[in-house]
Amino acid sequence: MASVGVLGAGTWGIALARMLSKTGHDVTVWSAIAEEIDSLSATGKHPKLPHMVLPAQMRYTKELKEVCTGKDIVLFAVPSVFVRSTARAAKAFIPQGQIVADVAKGIESDTFMTMTQILADELGPGVRLVALSGPTHAEEVAVDLATTIVAASPDLEAAEYVQNVFSNENMRVYTNEDMHGVEICGALKNVMALAAGISSGLGQGDNAKAAIITRGLSEMVRLGSAMGCSRETFFGLAGLGDLVVTCTSEHSRNNRCGQLIGQGLTAEQAVKEVGMVVEGLNALPAAVALSEKYGVEMPIVEYVDALVKGKIESRDAVRLIMNRKKKDETD
Ligand SMILES: NC(=O)c1ccc[n+]([C@@H]2O[C@H](COP(=O)([O-])OP(=O)(O)OC[C@H]3O[C@@H](n4cnc5c(N)ncnc54)[C@H](O)[C@@H]3O)[C@@H](O)[C@H]2O)c1
Structure with missing residues (x-):
């Protein structure tokens, strides 16, 4: 079982966190919004996904150090406009060689960089980047409906690791080495x-x-x-x-x-x-x-x-x- 740190407690971050926790992985969720963490810890619910019940063993933190340190996968699930600032703040806690996956979809408007390019720019060229993307609405993953997704990376070993961790009876994960193409899509x-x-x-x-x-x-x-x-x-x-x-x-x-x-x-x-x-x-x-x-x-x-x-x-x-x-x- 893997240890996963999820950065971002929006609908997609929290739906994936729940899925990973339910399948036995050790999951910690961080948000930049302190009240969001307080509310998730207190209620075990997300206001935008009211039918979703969060597993009791899931952990929440306001500290980037805690969500990034000692993880098998660090998952960026903040909206695209916050990927750079979040990566910059988390850099001190993310070692080279770390598998870092991203689910945000976008292209930075002034640099035309994709999300993994921003992550490489901020975290250094030694992190092992994987883009996770596909036809995946949080509302459906949150209630265990069948879903497929692509784990894309030129680092096939990292992509396969992410594929294994995210695969379960409701989620089928394919790999693709064309990470840039997947992100442009x-x-x-x-x-x-x-x-x-x-x-x-x-x-x-x-x-x-x-x-x-x-x-x-x-x-x-x-x-x-x-x-x-x-x-x-x-x-x-x-x-x-x-x-x-x-x-x-x-x-x-x-x-x-x-x-x-x-x-x-x-x-x-x-x-x-x-x-x-x-x-x-x-x-x-x-x-x-x-x-x-x-x-x-x-x-x-x-x-x-x-x-x-x-x-x-x-x-x-x-x-x-x-x-x-x-x-x-x-x-
Ligand atoms: N929702 C989906 O079904 C879905 C599916 C696939 C991919 N995505 C992608 O995932 C990304 C996140 O989407 P979402 O649906 O979770 O968005 P969302 O609007 O639900 O996310 C809002 C969250 O962003 C975080 N946030 C807010 N301000 C922040 C700040 N200053 N710094 C860092 N984080 C901050 C907070 O945790 C907040 O809850 C997007 O790029 C989206 O395209 C979403």
């Missing part, structure tokens, strides 16, 4: 989910949603290929799998946020209404910048960006995207 699919939500919010139907999933995947593959990622990754669980679940699920906050924007709310109002991190909006500036940097056409990303910035009205978005220059599907 995780960031971009959230932007496509915003688009799918906007489309629903505008009153469009399943035809439009299917188009966004399919053409969104084309955009992701084009950018990923230009960046040197493996095409296969984009058709796997972290790519197509996560894209489908995010664009169609009632649990997707990116989809929900998009719906509110489609109904006329500003991005800021929509995020406030959703009340949790909306990673698609955080990833949007980097997605736009990367499409420009690599000279890759990404019209869905472009129109979502224009809408979010208020450069176009939501009612004009469909007309603009439908009336683009005619082209071959396979171009």
